[in-house]
Structures are given as C-alpha cells and as structure tokens.
Amino acid sequence: NAGVMQNPRHLVRRRGQEARLRCSPMKGHSHVYWYRQLPEEGLKFMVYLQKENIIDESGMPKERFSAEFPKEGPSILRIQQVVRGDSAAYFCASSQTRDIGNTIYFGEGSWLTVV
C-alpha cells in the first residue's frame, strides 16, 4: 500500500472543533475512497470521489461530514463540530480505475481522537 499518503497520522481535537484529514492518492490514480474504522470493527465505507466529483457518498453521515477531491491537491475529509463518537481511524484508498475487481490501495490511516 505504499504510495497513498495520509496526514496527519494522529490528530487530537476538542469537542466542537473541526478536523481536516488529507489524502494524496498514488501517482496516476484519480479515484479516492474514504473509510472509517471504529475500535474493534471493520472498515465502513464513507465516500468515493473522482477529481472534482463525488460519485458515491452513501456512507457519509448526513451532517458535519464533507469530502472533496479538487483538481489540484489532495482529497480532504472534513468533520465539523467534532463529537466524541467521531474518534476513529480514517482510511483513504485510491485506485486507477473503477472497474469491478480493480485493486484499491490503502493509506496508513489518520487517527482522530476527540477529547
């Protein structure tokens, strides 16, 4: 999974603050996926983006969460007014295509702790 860069790796926020998580996909990849992993659970899909477009946001909470993947720069997952329940590991993945069966490559995750 080398190549998908996420930062920060660890982030601490107080309740009510904003959290911004960044993801730079692998070189040549234009498809980005965000997942959230709560303690002792599997990864839950949140959103799938291509450059400048949100393709599938069926896993995104309706409020406070947003994602973008601009023409230039990394993809951003933004969480406004964080609450304790937002504490989790957030993983970004990227792929070259959206073909069925194509391999997606994961980053090392960003661990958000809300205090």
Added chain:
Amino acid sequence: SQQGEEDPQALSIQEGENATMNCSYKTSINNLQWYRQNSGRGLVHLILIRSNEREKHSGRLRVTLDTSKKSSSLLITASRAADTASYFCAPLSGGSYIPTFGRGTSLIVHP
C-alpha cells in the same frame, strides 16, 4: 454492495501451523477479495478470486471459492509470527466496485 462475514472472529495458532479462515456472503458475486490489516496500519490487498474460479494460490496463501455455498476460505500455510493480523474478505457483486468489510478474523501466530 454487500459485506462478507468472516469466521472465526479470532484464531490463535503456533508458528508453522496452517491457518484457515472463512467468509460467507449473501448474494451472487463477480469476485471476492481478501485483505490483511496489521495493527495500526492500513489494509493490504492479498488476492482476488473471480466467480468462475474455484481456487487460487499466491505464495503461502490459498483461496477457495464455492459459489453454490456462497463462501470462500483463505488458507495460510506454514504460518509465521509476521502473519499476525486481521483478515477481511470483500465480496463484490453486480455493478459494485467499492469493497465493503465486516469485522474480520483476528489471527495471532505465536512464535
């Protein structure tokens, strides 16, 4: 999209033994993928098996697929301490191209 259900939830073995973990799913698939996650790390893609394949090998990994039973198994032969990780399956069906994951199997290999 559907997620697979891995079984057992936890598996503890000695180095050198084989480890077998299973995945069940509900609806017909195009392919099924297995991933590994080391503690505190991202997922790593291990192997993909297509619906028209019954078995696939990659190094010490052997994956089988039984579409009639809607199940797959991942066998790690001659396990090593470094195989300690969580293993997840991701069945992909219909037009779905986004892997979704269950709770996984937590494998501990004791040296």
